[in-house]
Structure formats: structure tokens, C-alpha cells
Amino acid sequence: MSNTAAFFLVAATFLASAVEMVEALTIVLAVGVIRGWRSALIGVAAATVALAIVVAALGPALTLIPIGVLRLVVGALLLIFGVQWLRKAILRASGYKALHDEEATYREEREAAEQAGTVQRAGMDWYSFTLAFKGVFLEGLEVAFIMLTFGSTQGSIPLAAAGALAALVLVGVVGVAVHAPLSRVPENTMKFAVGIMLTTFGIFWGAEGAGVAWPGADFAILLILAFVIVVSFGLVAFLRRMKEQQTLRSTPAVRGTGD
Amino acid sequence: MKYITGFFQFWYDFIVGDDWTVALGVVLALTTTAVLVRSGVNAWWLLPLVVIVLLGLSVQRVAATKK
Numbered sequence: 008m009s010n011t012a013a014f015f016l017v018a019a020t021f022l023a024s025a026v027e028m029v030e031a032l033t034i035v036l037a038v039g040v041i042r043g044w045r046s047a048l049i050g051v052a053a054a055t056v057a058l059a060i061v062v063a064a065l066g067p068a069l070t071l072i073p074i075g076v077l078r079l080v081v082g083a084l085l086l087i088f089g090v091q092w093l094r095k096a097i098l099r100a101s102g103y104k105a106l107h108d109e110e111a112t113y114r115e116e117r118e119a120a121e122q123a124g125t126v127q128r129a130g131m132d133w134y135s136f137t138l139a140f141k142g143v144f145l146e147g148l149e150v151a152f153i154m155l156t157f158g159s160t161q162g163s164i165p166l167a168a169a170g171a172l173a174a175l176v177l178v179g180v181v182g183v184a185v186h187a188p189l190s191r192v193p194e195n196t197m198k199f200a201v202g203i204m205l206t207t208f209g210i211f212w213g214a215e216g217a218g219v220a221w222p223g224a225d226f227a228i229l230l231i232l233a234f235v236i237v238v239s240f241g242l243v244a245f246l247r248r249m250k251e252q253q254t255l256r257s258t259p260a261v262r263g264t265g266d
Numbered sequence: 267m268k269y270i271t272g273f274f275q276f277w278y279d280f281i282v283g284d285d286w287t288v289a290l291g292v293v294l295a296l297t298t299t300a301v302l303v304r305s306g307v308n309a310w311w312l313l314p315l316v317v318i319v320l321l322g323l324s325v326q327r328v329a330a331t332k333k
Contacts, residue, residue, distance in 0.1 A: 079296065084281065086292045090317065091283040094324050103329050148280070209292075210313045217296050218303035219310045231314065238318050246329050 009225045016161050019204040020170030023153045026197045027146040028178035033109050034142030036182070037116030038135045046132040050139030057140075058147045062155065062168075069159035075216055081156045082213025088152070089205025096199035097239055101246035106195050113187075153205070160212050203239060207232045285327075291320040 039047040069077065098104035116138075123134045150171050158167030210231050211221065221227035282289045295316035302309035 079300075083292055083296050086313075086317070087281060087283075087289045090288045090292070090321055090324070091285070094285065094288070094321060094328075097321070097325050098328055101325075101329075103325075103332055152280075206317060210317060213292070213296050214299055214310055214313045217300040219299060220308055221310055227310075234314055235317070238321065242322060242325055246325060249329055 011228060012161055012225060013163075013166060015204060015208065015228065016157050016163065016167055017170035019157055019201060019208070020150070020154050020167045021174045022197050022204070023201045024150045024171035024174035025178055026194050026201065027150050028175055029109065029194055030112075031143045031146040032178060032182045033113050034116055035139050036187070037113050038120050038138045038142075041117055041120040042132055042135045046135035047139040049131065050136040051143050053136070054140045054143035054147060057144055058151055061148070062151050065151075065155055066159070066164050069155060070164075072159075074160075074162075075218075077216070078160055078212040079216025081160045082209050082211070082216050084152075084209075085156055085205050086209025086213050089202055089207075089209045092198060092202030093206050093235075093239060094202075096195070096202045097242050097246065099195055100199065100243045102250050103246060109194065153201075157208065160208075199239070203232070203235050206235050210235070285324045288320050288324055291316060 035047055035051055072080075095104060099106050120134070120138070154167045154171045155164065158164035161167070207228065211228050215221065223230070295313055299309045299312050302312065
């Protein structure tokens with residue numbers, strides 16, 4: 008694996024893991040602060056075990072698939088996934104979709120946790136457990152998917168796991184230290200970056216899997232990356248202009264009253 | 267039955283997401299690329315072009331409906 012590919016592998020899994028961890032942390036914090044930590048933390052532990060089982064089952068299975076087929080399938084999945092991330096990021100950056108706001112999510116989760124009734128069975132608050140489990144498992148599943156697809160296609164699941172694990176530890180430590188949602192993490196920018204990387208590698212591996220020989224071999228990754236960045240920012244600029252025109256059209260003209 | 271449909275709905279939402287045309291477009295583009303390569307055309311340019319079209323149409327559709 009080239010240094011460029013290794014860098015992108017770690018960077019993509021680190022960023023994807025960090026943004027998903029920040030979202031999971033917000034949910035766990037809201038539930039833990041309002042309803043107590045025991046059941047929430049058991050939910051987190053159960054979700055972590057479930058994710059570990061998914062990774063342990065799928066990781067070795069993916070390494071058995073021939074690399075050409077793997078790149079085609081993984082390229083297609085990454086491209087679909089990447090374009091969806093990028094699409095949302097472009098819509099957020101151009102004002103057509105609300106920016107992800109951890110403070111607002113935290114407030115909503117806290118209110119919901121306060122209003123929910125308490126169902127205690129076997130010494131567990133099942134509302135806390137379920138919410139923490141779902142939050143960590145669903146956010147973690149995206150990270151596991153990115154980690155496994157990137158890692159297996161590049162022939163290094165451990166390197167991909169290292170990127171994801173570094174983010175997990177970093178967000179976990181900072182979250183415990185500040186004991187509040189990490190609203191200052193530039194989450195929307197990070198999601199944009201992940202979308203760009205997933206789309207870039209989806210194009211590269213998907214085409215390779217279909218039998219294409221890229222001009223410049225691995226160097227083509229950098230050119231595709233530049234291409235995806237230019238297209239994305241071009242679309243953001245286009246949509247912002249479109250939004251301005253829509254706003255102008257919907258604003259009634261201020262007419263002079265005359266003397 | 268509810269659990270089975272829920273299971274498939276989850277994976278559909280997870281992979282395909284909000285816009286199914288993106289998923290369909292990607293699959294068609296990859297198939298076309300493979301066919302072109304088999305017939306001797308090194309169609310490395312096709313996928314980047316399709317991505318611009320899919321992404322552009324997808325965001326434009328959302329923008330047009332949110333006035």
C-alpha cells in the first residue's frame with residue numbers, strides 16, 4: 008500500500024469515527040445525566056460488544072473474497088455511501104439543510120429522557136439502556152462499515168481499526184473530561200471531508216473493480232480527490248446562488264409610498 | 267413479519283439512504299464501465315462524470331422543492 012493510500016485510510020476512518028462518536032456521546036450524556044449512568048453505560052458496553060461481533064464476523068469473511076470482486080462491490084457501496092454523505096454536506100453548507108447542532112440534539116434528548124416514564128426491571132432502566140445501545144450501535148455501525156470496507160480493500164483492516172480506535176479514545180477522553188456535548192467539534196466540516204474521501208475511494212476502487220486501469224495508477228487518487236473537491240464546492244456555490252434568488256423572489260418588493 | 271420488514275427497511279435506509287436514484291445510478295455506471303472495459307475501452311472517465319450528474323441532480327431536486 009502506498010503512503011498516500013495509507014494516509015487516506017487512517018484519515019477517513021479517524022474522521023468518520025470521530026463524528027459518529029461525537030453524536031453517540033451526545034445521546035449517552037443526555038440519558039446518563041438525566042436518568043443515571045448505570046443502565047446507560049451497560050447499554051454502551053452491550054453495543055460495543057455487538058459491534059465487535061459484527062467486525063469479527065465480517066472482517067475475516069471479507070478477506071476471503073477475491074480482490075477484484077471486493078473492490079467492485081466495496082467501491083459501489085462506498086460510492087453510494089459517499090455520495091449520500093456528500094449530498095447532505097453540500098445541502099448543509101448551502102443552507103438547504105439545517106447544520107448538525109449537538110447542543111440542540113442534547114437539549115432534545117434531555118427533554119425526551121425527562122418526560123419518558125421509568126420502567127425498572129431486573130434493576131435496569133430500560134429506556135436508558137435502549138437509547139444508549141441504539142445510539143452507540145447505529146453510529147458505530149457506520150464506522151464499522153467504513154473501517155471494514157476501506158481496510159479490506161487496502162489489505163489492512165488493522166490500520167483502518169487504528170484510525171477508528173484513535174478517534175474513539177480521543178472523543179471518549181475529551182467527553183469524560185468536559186462532561187458536555189462536544190459542540191465545538193467542527194462536525195459539519197468533518198462530515199464534508201468524510202463524504203469527499205468516501206466518494207474519491209468509491210470512484211477509484213469501483214472503477215478498478217470494473218477492470219479500469221487508472222492513468223497514473225495510485226497517483227490518480229489525488230486527482231480524483233481534487234476533482235471531487237472542486238465539484239463539491241462548485242455545487243455549494245451554485246446552490247447558495249439559487250437560495251439567494253429564491254429568497255429574493257419570495258421577499259415582497261418594498262414599494263415607496265410616495266409623497 | 268414486522269421484524270423481517272423492519273430488518274430490510276433498516277438495511278435499505280442504511281445503504282441506499284434518502285435518494286434511491288444515486289444507488290441505481292452508481293450500479294448502472296459501474297456495469298457500463300465493466301462492459302466498456304470488456305470491449306476494449308479503458309473507461310476511467312465514466313464514473314467521475316456520472317458522480318457529477320448524480321450529485322448535481324440529487325441536490326438540485328432537494329433545492330427545487332425547498333422554496
